[in-house]
Amino acid sequence: MSNESLIIDDDDRYSRLRLIAWWHQEKLANAKVLVVGAGALGNEVLKNLALLGIGNVYVVDFDEIEQSNLTRSVLFRQRDCGRPKAEAAAETIRDINPDTTITPMMANVVTDVGLGLFRDVDVVIGCLDNREARLWVNRQCWKVNTPWIDGGIQEINGVVKVFAPPDSACYECAMTENDYRLINLRYSCPLLRQEDLLAGKVPTAPTISSIIAGMQVQEALKLIHGMPVESGVACVFNGVTNQFYKTSFQRREDCLSHETYPAPxxxxxxxxxxxxxxxxxxxxxxxxxxxxxxxxxxxxxxxxxxxxxxxxxxxxxxxxxxxxxxxxxxxxxxxxxxxxxxxxxxxxxxxxxxxxxxxxxxxxxxxxxxxxxxxxxxxxxxxxxxxxxxxx
Ligand SMILES: [Zn+2]
Ligand SMILES: [Zn+2]
Incomplete structure (x- = not known):
């Protein structure tokens, strides 16, 4: 046994984490993180944030829990069916770690969440299933200079992207003509939303949500510690072949998302x-x-x-x-x-x-x-x- 084992305070919940050389538990306790989406990825992200002892977590989701969510949502129980996802998730998070103050928001991130919250948090973690909400989160984060970490999953494959305003390539820089077409389709004649086109029925396994959410929170952990994090880069994981590769996005100077507000x-x-x-x-x-x-x-x-x-x-x-x-x-x-x-x-x-x-x-x-x-x-x-x- 090394001498270090002698200084471990077993009454300290975070004693093993503190053994990591660069770890500052106080930075995590003071951190504020906004999680957008409490589905499969959101559940795993929230779980990790609570285990780490992140001091303040906000979770936004307007959906209610269905039976089919239970195979991919560690925070939900059978008895929670019909309850708001954000509320049920917050309840389990408080049980996992009372040190984490979690605020559930049964809300639409596009229409109901003020930009002030995006400004106040250290990092936003996107656990979304559609381009429209991602584009919105991206623009909000750019306006107030808050980094955000996007995650996406499909079947047993996934991707993590970190975007850091004002200088990195952003989510919109990486959007293709087809992405814009699919977003506009939802506002087709007579301009109003067509519920039928709502995204969100992508099949996913709980294993890939653990992997991708683990990476998202690990990137957040590094950002909160002020460690270097590659931004404007996608980390793509192919779960069939276990191939992992990174690809950099080209920053587009004419991108519509790059507006950063002065201090309000x-x-x-x-x-x-x-x-x-x-x-x-x-x-x-x-x-x-x-x-x-x-x-x-x-x-x-x-x-x-x-x-x-x-x-x-x-x-x-x-x-x-x-x-x-x-x-x-x-x-x-x-x-x-x-x-x-x-x-x-x-x-x-x-x-x-x-x-x-x-x-x-x-x-x-x-x-x-x-x-x-x-x-x-x-x-x-x-x-x-x-x-x-x-x-x-
Ligand atoms: Zn951009
Ligand atoms: Zn009429």
Whole structure:
């Protein structure tokens, strides 16, 4: 036995981990990690984060547990069927390690999670099954300079990709024409989402989710420790032949994802209580300017739909991403109705008196306001105590 065995404190849960030369358990205890998706990969990622003693974990998922999830989800039990995945996962995580504070968010990552949370965390881990959500997570991470680790699995094969803003190649840099085509297909005529095209029925074995999630969390572990991590690179594992290779993505300078925001000003505004007019007033006060302003919406807002046949109009006031085909139909005659979309709210617009939440802005979001003095970036600090999600 070496001398080291003498200094192990057996009452310390992390004593064996601390023996790794470069390990800093305190860095893990102080770390904040956002996990997007609580499916097969998400379960394994969350399990690893809890075993490591990561101090703060947020998990976003709006699905409920089905029987077929039980073969690939270490955190779910038979009795959990029908419960929200995020909630059941959080419960097991607290049991695995009480040192990990986990916040479940029964939410859609695109429409319900504020950019402030993406800014506050050290790393985002993507456990997603569709391109649209990955593209969204990628753009959010770039805006606030937070690295993210994407994982993908199919049958017994998988891939891990690390993206580190602002300089590495990003998820969108690696997207092909076909990827864009498949995303646009979901917004085909009349622009609204077609539920039938929803992704997510890819067959996977629990063994590959362990392997890929293990790699994702190991990369996160290195990032949290400030160790070098290769970014803009895909690690591809072929589970049939056990071949493992890396491929680098080419950074595209014209890529639409590469926008990084300046540090936001934090104002005591809340998405559910403050209107766009309140926002403009607060920005005027903080900048000491008197002029017209425009709020740029990150999510296209469907204001209403109008029927071309009978001219019936129905108010929607929801982000495009969550308007279903049912709502896109005329309530009178059932004909497909035409949506009115907006992506900005001017201070003299009738919509300026709406709350930010009804304009599709989630809690603790970071919003952009156009002023004569340039663009101002604002964090909705009034939501800081509850930086979670729109109530579901
Ligand atoms: Zn890019
Ligand atoms: Zn009609």
């Amino acid at each position: 000003i934090e104002l005591p505004l809340s998405c559910s209580e403050s209107t766009a007019t309140d926002l403009f007033a607060a920005v005027r006060e903080s900048l000491d300017v008197e002029d017209a302003m425009t709020l740029s919406l990150d999510r296209d807002l469907v204001v209403d739909v109008r029927c071309a046949k009978c001219d019936t109009q129905a108010r929607i006031m929801k982000p495009l991403q969550v308007v279903g085909t049912d709502e896109a139909k005329c309530p009178e005659c059932g004909e497909t109705a035409k949506p009115t979309l907006t992506h900005s709210i001017a201070s003299d617009s009738a919509l300026a008196s709406e709350t930010l939440a009804s304009l599709g802005v989630p809690p603790y979001d970071i919003v952009r306001v156009e002023t004569s003095a340039g663009e101002q970036v604002v964090l909705l600090g009034g939501d800081a105590e509850q930086p979670m999600t729109n109530d579901k």
